[in-house]
Amino acid sequence: MSIAALGMEGGGDGFVAPDASIFWEPVIGSGATAITRPVILLVISAALVAWFLLATTKRRALVPGKGQMMTESVYGLVRNSIAKDIIGSHDFMRFVPLLFTMFLLILVNNLFGVIPPFNYPTMSRIGFPVALALTVWVIFHIVGMKKHGFIGYWKSLVPSGLPKPMIPAIFVLELITDLFTRPVTLGLRLFGNMFAGHILMALFISGGWYMLQAGGILPVAGVVTWAFAIIMTLFELLVEFLQAYVFTLLSALYIAGAVADSH
Amino acid sequence: MTGNIAILGYGLSAIGPGIGVGLIFAAYINGVARQPEARGMLQPIAFLGMAITEALAIFGIALAFVFKV
Numbered sequence: 001m002s003i004a005a006l007g008m009e010g011g012g013d014g015f016v017a018p019d020a021s022i023f024w025e026p027v028i029g030s031g032a033t034a035i036t037r038p039v040i041l042l043v044i045s046a047a048l049v050a051w052f053l054l055a056t057t058k059r060r061a062l063v064p065g066k067g068q069m070m071t072e073s074v075y076g077l078v079r080n081s082i083a084k085d086i087i088g089s090h091d092f093m094r095f096v097p098l099l100f101t102m103f104l105l106i107l108v109n110n111l112f113g114v115i116p117p118f119n120y121p122t123m124s125r126i127g128f129p130v131a132l133a134l135t136v137w138v139i140f141h142i143v144g145m146k147k148h149g150f151i152g153y154w155k156s157l158v159p160s161g162l163p164k165p166m167i168p169a170i171f172v173l174e175l176i177t178d179l180f181t182r183p184v185t186l187g188l189r190l191f192g193n194m195f196a197g198h199i200l201m202a203l204f205i206s207g208g209w210y211m212l213q214a215g216g217i218l219p220v221a222g223v224v225t226w227a228f229a230i231i232m233t234l235f236e237l238l239v240e241f242l243q244a245y246v247f248t249l250l251s252a253l254y255i256a257g258a259v260a261d262s263h
Numbered sequence: 264m265t266g267n268i269a270i271l272g273y274g275l276s277a278i279g280p281g282i283g284v285g286l287i288f289a290a291y292i293n294g295v296a297r298q299p300e301a302r303g304m305l306q307p308i309a310f311l312g313m314a315i316t317e318a319l320a321i322f323g324i325a326l327a328f329v330f331k332v
Contacts (some may be wrong), residue, residue, distance in 0.1 A: 081303075085306075085307070170309075181318055185314060250311075
């Protein structure tokens with residue numbers, strides 16, 4: 001992202017705030033079939049995660065080294081405090097590979113938003129979170145139907161012990177939650193946080209640059225704006241980790257709800 | 264003055280969920296402070312509550328981009 005792309009060459013027309021167009025960065029080709037920057041970043045992140053996991057677990061030792069220690073602590077977080085605590089100790093193990101992959105992929109892609117050579121959160125393009133949310137959506141419906149049977153799964157949406165007249169209304173509400181609200185919010189939460197955080201950082205940095213070039217007392221404000229940009233970057237780091245955690249946690253919650261014995 | 268009125272709509276739609284998420288985590292912190300061993304049980308409930316409450320704000324930002332003039 002060049003300074004010119006942010007729309008602030010310091011011309012006479014005043015400051016133009018960055019908008020959603022800064023996210024469109026085709027590298028090869030153009031139009032609908034272009035290979036864009038987030039696509040390349042996603043491939044890099046997948047290769048990076050695969051290489052790191054293979055390299056740190058190839059020569060496993062009883063007393064772990066630095067790399068193995070890192071891998072084990074991340075795996076332990078997903079396995080114990082997300083999968084085991086939420087899905088239950090009976091059948092959590094078959095979902096750990098999915099949750100671990102999701103967590104690492106989202107975490108690395110989010111961190112790309114603040115790591116210098118990349119500087120682009122992949123999940124700020126809506127297509128990537130939608131694909132992840134759809135995967136979770138399909139999986140938790142399928143495991144639920146396998147567990148309860150096709151009819152039984154829809155029946156299990158309504159909590160037992162309700163008075164009879166309430167059942168249709170609650171069923172419709174639960175159906176909307178299950179089919180629409182859950183996948184949409186799961187995808188949009190990740191997208192919205194990454195998108196808003198990135199555009200906010202772009203705004204602070206480009207605004208500071210514009211004010212530094214202006215005359216009078218404005219450069220002082222520009223320095224303060226850049227200080228805020230640094231603070232926002234640190235805040236983004238926290239948000240990026242938190243969103244990866246929340247996405248994995250909610251996936252585990254939805255799977256747990258589908259495989260639970262009594263809803 | 265020019266601009267997009269949708270941004271005001273998003274601001275309005277963020278008020279309710281903001282208060283709601285605050286209430287949920289206040290209750291969660293209270294619960295953990297009173298009974299630290301209940302943390303594992305309270306955490307998924309708090310995050311599920313947050314996910315449901317936050318949904319309105321997320322629909323807000325999505326619709327702010329959908330209904331731009």
